Each structure stands twice: as C-alpha cells, then as structure tokens.
Amino acid sequence: MAESEIESLHYSVGILGFSGGSLLLLVNAYGHAPEGNLIPGTSLGVLLLIISALLAYVGVRRSLTPAPLFACLCLTVSALWCASGLVYILLGEGYLNGEAGLRNAMVPGLAAFTLALFIISLVAVLSKQYVLFFIALTISMACAHQIAGLANPSFGQGATAANYLLVCFVGAYFGCGRLLSFITRGRVQLPGSVPPNTAATPSQAPDSCDVVCVGLVMNLLSASVLACPLLGVVPRFFDGLVPWLWTAAVFQLGVCLLCYRSLDSFSATFYGFTAILKFAEGYSALVGDLVGVPYSPVPFPTVFAILFFILALFSCQRSLADGFYQLFYVALCIAIAAQPQGFFQGGTQGVEAAIFVASALMLLVTLNNKLAPLKVPIGEGLIRNLLTRTTSIALRSQEKDMSAPYLGYSKYSDAEVLGHASSVLAAFAITATVGGSGPLAILILPWAVVSGGLLQLLCGSVAFARGQTLESSAFIMYGMMWTVWGLSRFGGFYGATRNFSVAVGIISFMLFNLLVTAGALLHSKAWLAYAFTFQLILISFLLDAVGALPYGYDIGVTIIFGLVSFYCFLANIFNSTFQKPQIPVGDPVIKLSGYGGAKDSCPHLPSRKASSVVEIADIMKNGGICGMPTDTVYVLVAACNRPDAVEKAYKCKQHAGDRPMSLWISSVKQLEPVRDQINPVLWDFMEAAWPSSISMVIPRAPWMDFFGLKESSKYIGTPQSIAIRMPDCAVATQLISLVGPIAVTSANPTGEADTTHHNQVYAKLGDKLNGVLCDGPSPENIASTVVDCTKIDGGQIGFFRVGIIPKSRVLQLFEDLQKKHLQGRLNPGFETDLSDSQRDRSEDEDEVTSLSIGNNDDVTAEIEEMVEPPESTDESL
Secondary structure (H helix, E strand, C coil): CCCHHHHHHHHHHHHHHHHHHHHHHHHHHHHCCCCCCCCCCHHHHHHHHHHHHHHHHHHHHHHHCCHHHHHHHHHHHHHHHHHHHHHHHHHHCCCHHHHHHHHHHHHHHHHHHHHHCCCCCCCHHHHHHHCHHHHHHHHHHHHHHHHHHHHHHHHHHHHHHHHHHHHHHHHHHHHHHHHHHCCCCCCCCCCCCEEEEEEEEHHHHHCCCCCHHHHHHHHHHHHHHHHHHHHCCCCCHHHHHHHHHHHHHHHHHHHHHHHHHHHCHHHHHHHHHHHHHHHHHHCCCCCCCHHHCCCCCHHHHHHHHHHHHHHHHHHHEEEEEHHHHHHHHHHHHHHHHHHHHHHHHHHHHHHHHHHHHHHHHHHHHHHHHHHHHCCCCCCCCCCHHHCCCCCCCEEEECHHHHHHCCCCCCCCCCHHHHHHHHHHHHHHHHHCCCCCCCCEEEHHHHHHHHHHHHHHHHHHHHHCCCCCHHHHHHHHHHHHHHHHHHHHHHHHCCCCCCCCHHHHHHHHHHHHHHHHHHHHHHCCHHHHHHHHHHHHHHHHHHHCCCCCCCCHHHHHHHHHHHHHHHHHHHHHHHHEEEEECCCCCCCCCCCCCCCCCHHHCCCCCCCCHHHHHHHHHHHHHCCCCEECCCCCCCCCEEECCHHHHHHHHHHHHHCCCCCCCEECCCCCCHHHHHHHHHHHHHHHHHHCCCCCEEEEEEECCCHHHHHCCCHHHECCCCCCCEEEEECCCCHHHHHHHCCCCCEEEEEEECCCCCCEEEEHHHHHHHHCCCCCEEEEEEECCCCEEECCCCHHHHHHCCEECCCCCCCCHHHHHHHHHHHHHCCCCCCCHHHHHHHHHHHHHHHHHHHHHHHHHCCCCCHHHHHHHHHHHCCCHHHHH
C-alpha cells in the first residue's frame, strides 16, 4: 500500500472521527432537559474517550508525515473530548455537585479550547485549508456556546447542537468522500472531497517537529485552568479541574516522545518539564480537596527554575521567541517556591494568566510560520549566527548530527538531557520530605514519582530505541526505583512495612546498579559518578529499611547525587550545542581492545544521507568490507572487482563449507554484457521477479570472470551454481550502482541468528569491518526466498528456502513467464489477421534463408555452436 494511500485513509478516519464525536454531542445537546441529559454522564464520557483515542491515533500517525495542521487539529480535539469525557464521568458517578459543579469544572477547559481552535481555524484559512478551517471554527463556536449553555441552557444548548450538526455534515461528506476514493483507488470521487494535489509544501518538511503546537495548546489549557480562579470565573481551584490538567500532562508526554521522534531534543525536554508541572497542578488540586491545601517546600521549585532557565538560555540559539517563552516558566517556578500554598495562591495564578497570553501568541506564530506564506520574525537563528562569528566558539554544524548515536543513525534524538534533569529534580524533591505533616500534606509525590519515575522510564525507552544499552538500562532501573519508593513512601505504606522484605527488594536494586556501575567504567567518568552516587542513595534506603540510618546521611548523599546529575545535565546540553569548548565528561576508566573505536576504525554512517552511501562506496572500492541494510536483514558486502575484499569477507565469518557467498546486482542491465551466456527464459524471469526478496540459484558460467572476481570467485556459490539477487531496497541498490556487483553474505557468524539492527552488525563482527551503513531495525526479520533455477531451461524451478516471498507468488510468476514463451511473444489475436498471401510470402522467405545458410558451412557451424554449446561447456554449467 502506497504511503499516499495510507495518509488518505488516516485523513478519512480523522474527519469521520470529528463527525462521530460531533454527532454524539449534538444529540446530547438537543436532548438536554432540566430534569437530566438524554445520554447519562458516564455513558457520554466513555463514548467521548473512545472517539478521543481514535483521533489521538490519527493525529500521532499524521504527525510523522508533513501535515502539521491536521495533526494539530486531531490531537487538540482529542484532548478536548478526552478531558470532557472524564468530567462527564465524574458527573455521572456523583463526584460533581450537579449543574453548578459541572459548570465550574467545564468552563476553564472549554475557554482554552475555544481560543486554541479559533487560532487553528485562522491559520487554516490563511493556508487555504478550508475544510480544516470550517471544522476548527465550528467546534470552537460550539465550545463557546457550550460555555453560554452552562450559564443559560435555553440559549446555549441549541446553538451548541447546531454547530456540531454542521461539523457532522461536513465531516461525513469529506470523510466518506476520501474513504470512497481510497476504497475505489480513485475511480469514484465525490466532488471537492479529494484535493487535486496533496504534496507537501516546503514549509511542511517531514523532519519538522509538527507536534510542538499541540504542546502549546496543552500549556494554554493548564494556564486557563489556573488563571480562572484568580479572575473569578470559578470560585476556587478544586478537584473537578483535575481531568483537564492531567489530560494536558499525558498529551504533553506524548508530545515529548514525538519531539524525540522528530529529532528535537530541546522541545522534548521543555515539554517533559511542563508535563511535570501539570501533574503537580492536578495532584495539588486533588490533595487540596482530600486532606487540605498542601504546601510547597522551597528546594525543588527553585531547582526547577534553574533547569528551566538553562534550557531557555540554550533554546535562544534556535529562536529568541522560544527562549523568551520558556522564561515564563522560570517565573512560575519562582512563584511556586515563594508561596507556601503554591498553585492555590494569587502570585502563581497570575503568572499562569501571563502564560495563557504568551501560549496563545506562540501558538498563532508557530502555526503561521509553518503554514502561512507571510512569516512572523521570531529571531530564529539570530544568536546562532552571532556565535558563529567568534573564533573561540564552534557550534554543531547540523542540529541533526547531535542526535546520531554512538553506533549510527537513530529515528530518535538523545534523551540524556531530560533523563539527568529528572534525576536532579527527584533528588532535591526527596530532601524536603522531613517534617511533622502527613505524607499527603506536602507537594512531593508528583515531583519524585513523575520526574524521577515516569520521565526516566520514557528516557530509558528512547535510549533503548537508539541502541544505548547502558543509558537505557540505567534510566529504566532508576525510574522503577523512584516510582516504587515514591509511591510506597508517600502513600503511607513505607513507614508501616519497614522489615527484612523491604531490605531484600532494595538489595536487588543495588545488585542491578552494581552492573550499571561496572558498565559505566567502560563509558565515561561522569556516568561512573552518576551510577556510584545513586548506589549511595540505595544504601541509604537499605539502612532506613533496617532502622540503622545515620542522621543526615540520606539528605547528604541525595544532594551529592543531585549535584552530579546536574553536572551531567549541563554537560549534555552544552556539548550537544557546542563543538568546542566542551564540558568534560571524562574518558572511560577501562578501555578494552576493539571497544570504543567504532567512530575511527569502523565508521557507522546514517543511510538517510547520500553522502554516507558515497563514503561507504569509496571504502568498498578501496578494498573494504561493510555492513549494509537490505529489504530483509543486514548483510556483509564486498566489491566483486576487489578479490582480496571478497576473500576477507568470506574468512572473517569463518564460514562453513556449505555456506557460500552470493552475488548481488542493482539492475539486470549490469548483466547485459554477458547476456549471451544466460538462458533467455532465466533472463526474462530475472526481469519479471526483480527487484524483490527473491534469490535465484543459477548455473555457474564463465561470465562471472567479467566482474573481476578472479580467484575469489570460488567463494561465491558452489562449483556448479551461484545465488544471485537484486534487492528491493533503495539504499542497497544505490550502493551497488556506485560500486558495481557485490559479493554478499549474512552479517553474522555462521550458525548464529541473522542481524536485524546495525548495532548487532558491529557487536557480532567487531573490528573486522571497515564501515557500517546504518538504518535502524530491519524492515523484515525473515530472510529471502531462494529459488532453484538450475533447470529453468527445462521448464522447472525448485525451492531451497521459502522466505518472505510466498511460494505461490513465485510459481505464479514463473507460470505467466512460461505462457509468454510458449506463445512466442506473439499475441494469438493477430494470428487470424494474417492473410494467406502473407503466410505464403513469409514461408518463401524462410525457405530462401535456410537455403542460403545451408550453403555456407562456416556460418552453419557458428550458429550450431551458439545454439548447442559443446559438451564440456554443459558440464561446467
């Protein structure tokens, strides 16, 4: 299925999702009565959550393609209906105080989405995306009328339903039109439902971080919720607002992950930070209604302000607007630290009101600069251009290069900045746990569990996707430790269960961390200090569990760990921005032979760059052997015109005698000079079957000498046959086109499993390689289908191995080819059109030709030799 068809399907599902949710809400609005709603609150909430999940899926899928406005609209409406559904569930279960409670819970969130959707509609009309403009504008108006309806049902409910009715009709028409076009392959199209050209504009580059706008909408939402109590829109900050805040937090975690997917680590770090704030806001509202207003200890909001400031400082080199916007969150953290009651006091809520205005402006400017022709200057690259003029400072030449992992290309950027910052925040959060208050009476849990636990698990998963074994293991284990310890201690369970069982659990974490510490010896001194100081924290947990904790020990080691984490955070964000100077992180304490030399002795280059393919081709032309991605698994390759490289590739795997190498080409045209030595049926079968994951075992022939294999030809195939293939992989065919035909074998020692990631190539073959072309995980974990074509001239084929290509498909291809040859490449329909005179004329010409040839003994002998090769040649075949 083509990528454009998949995008069309996602577009159809998204538009129909808008229509389905609007139908549900218009029925509820039309059926509203003083005695109750037509649809019960719990049922309405569950249905909205289902439709929200569908829109979220479409939005995430489209965020990976150049469609920023559609992805933003899908995710924004998904968040709106997700939070609204949770509020309706609270109403249906009796947690809200009737219509008054529903009004106080709904108005702050609806106000934010009214403005956000209006901004999206404004940018949509400027970029001439009229369907999205209409949907965004009508849902925005529906939210505004819903606010009015909560105050006066006789006015607002009907208008709300009318707006959703328009969305329903428009969405049904365009969604069904696109879906019908998709099903019929474009043969049936409703007028105007399919745009004539869906190609991406230059401003819609696939590698741009299009989900940043969704993060801004979530900031707008939380700011509206916190500012409404200050402005008197709602009487107080209460737990009915938690669904809006935690929905914003969850969506911002998704934005954080998608920013890493878009190789934008600065935005990912920022939205990871703001997600922590939103979890803290929701937690404080929940705890405020359960046990009283919590107080905010000073250390961690102050530390958070420092982290935000450093991030804002480094974000300025991208654009001044980004850095200035992040300074508002520095002010927010300072306001939290300055007031004991944090989010419940006017100072914090006043800063949130300023963030509301700033988020709305940033949303408008960001969307406009992505889509509209007239750009708003935001100081993009201004600081960076000034820094490049200095001789003592060297910036990273390309921002994407800082995302390159140690062993090659990754689809995710580096998450170490956020991981270490989360450790800083969690460490200083637990230093404020002393006091006479109850375990839920202070605002600690979200800072320790969300930052230290949830965000580190996210960073660990990103590191795992990048092939960073030590980092992923550490972040995942530390995240589990912060989560388990934080939930048990602040949930009130830890104090009552201090015993040997708790000590055993902590000891198990200590043993795992010892392995991480040992691995850090091979990584860097900074990581060694990071792992070792966390071991000291685990020791404090153990001493506390057995009741032998010295006074002040836990606070001391926690502060030390926090300072080490802060140094790692600062070093990573500094070194990812500047090429020189660099903040030292230290060389490995232990250096093993072959470890750590991949960048020099064996370059790992991203396959997405044409220059990388050219560099690997140059290595192979000079006699090097390299790892390469294919349409199946990774392989080890050498140029056929370098016999020494072919022999080296064969011997470095320590092949068994029955595991010969194969020959790969990028086009059948590469065999054109030796076509007279290849059976015509086999030639046509190659043209019909390739490019694909089909390997053909063909008779061995003298034409192999044409490629310059010389003595190394004995390593390819057997004395009777060879395997030849043309892969269905753009990177592989481009490389073969530059190098010429190549000798190929699997990139793993004989007897081991196939390699399905570029990191495994180096891990299994070590420093025997001269380069690796990296493309992340293999698209398939199944090998190619190997077809026996040694008897194809007799009309038979067999199978040595049935792999990714089904046997039935290969047989069907061969059957069609046989029919073609039996018909002599002549359409039978033309045979009846030949007149008798034409037939007689052609027969006469054939007779004359045969007579003339028969009178020339030399020509006859030459033709017989071509048609029937000598017996010795048959034996060699």
